[in-house]
Amino acid sequence: GPKVLQIPSHQIIDMGQMVTLNCDPVSNHLYFYWYKQILGQQMEFLVNFYNGKVMEKSKLFKDQFSVERPDGSYFTLKIQPTALEDSAVYFCASSSRDNANTEVFFGKGTRLTVV
Amino acid sequence: AQKVTQTQTSISVMEKTTVTMDCVYETRDSSYFLFWYKQTASGEIVFLIRQDSYKKENATEGHYSLNFQKPKSSIGLIITATQIEDSAVYFCAMTPASSSFSKLVFGQGTSLSVVP
Numbered sequence: 001g002p003k004v005l006q007i008p009s010h011q012i013i014d015m016g017q018m019v020t021l022n023c024d025p026v027s028n029h030l031y032f033y034w035y036k037q038i039l040g041q042q043m044e045f046l047v048n049f050y051n052g053k054v055m056e057k058s059k060l061f062k063d064q065f066s067v068e069r070p071d072g073s074y075f076t077l078k079i080q081p082t083a084l085e086d087s088a089v090y091f092c093a094s095s096s097r098d099n100a101n102t103e104v105f106f107g108k109g110t111r112l113t114v115v
Numbered sequence: 116a117q118k119v120t121q122t123q124t125s126i127s128v129m130e131k132t133t134v135t136m137d138c139v140y141e142t143r144d145s146s147y148f149l150f151w152y153k154q155t156a157s158g159e160i161v162f163l164i165r166q167d168s169y170k171k172e173n174a175t176e177g178h179y180s181l182n183f184q185k186p187k188s189s190i191g192l193i194i195t196a197t198q199i200e201d202s203a204v205y206f207c208a209m210t211p212a213s214s215s216f217s218k219l220v221f222g223q224g225t226s227l228s229v230v231p
Contacts, residue, residue: 009158031216031217033216033217035219035221041223042119042206042221042222042223042224043206043219043221044221045218045219045220048216048217048218050216055216056216056218089158091160093217095217102217103162103165104162104217104219105162106152106159106160107160108157108158108159108160109158109160
């Protein structure tokens with residue numbers, strides 16, 4: 001089936017540094033999402049993105065977070081600067097249509113460890 | 116705001132038996148979509164089945180089916196003839212139908228272990 005690829009699978013970074021998480025969504029999808037999962041807890045919505053714009057974000061999407069998809073390449077989540085509480089698994093997802101009942105495809109996640 | 120609760124942290128069943136995983140939700144929306152996903156040991160998150168709140172019939176998909184009890188705000192997942200490879204963490208999720216974009220609210224997950 002359709003695959004969302006996330007690179008890298010695991011990243012360790014010093015607190016205060018910048019990190020960029022990369023996502024290669026399903027090729028014909030236009031709607032992109034990031035979710036955050038702290039170890040042992042449920043996934044929580046961070047942000048959705050369409051046509052070059054953030055459409056909706058949660059309170060977890062702090063000012064230090066930003067997303068973009070320059071020129072149809074990777075959909076990225078940038079955290080600058082990172083904090084210890086940013087340690088989590090970040091899941092990228094994509095979908096083809098703009099309604100809530102469309103199947104969303106998830107990547108395998110990037111485990112971010114901030115030390 | 117929506118809330119999804121899965122009270123079963125982990126379940127262990129014998130292979131080839133039937134298992135039911137519970138999920139209750141809270142929402143003020145009159146129309147919404149309910150989903151079940153599974154997360155495998157490799158981390159892959161796989162969509163399993165969906166229930167539209169305005170449909171009375173329980174959704175079925177292969178050996179997955181749902182027990183939708185709208186008055187109880189409950190959407191249980193039933194897996195029949197379980198297989199070893201069904202071992203995974205199962206997440207219940209919902210999103211309001213009025214939402215222009217998918218914004219899934221997930222439960223805490225239930226870890227299923229299928230043993231021989």
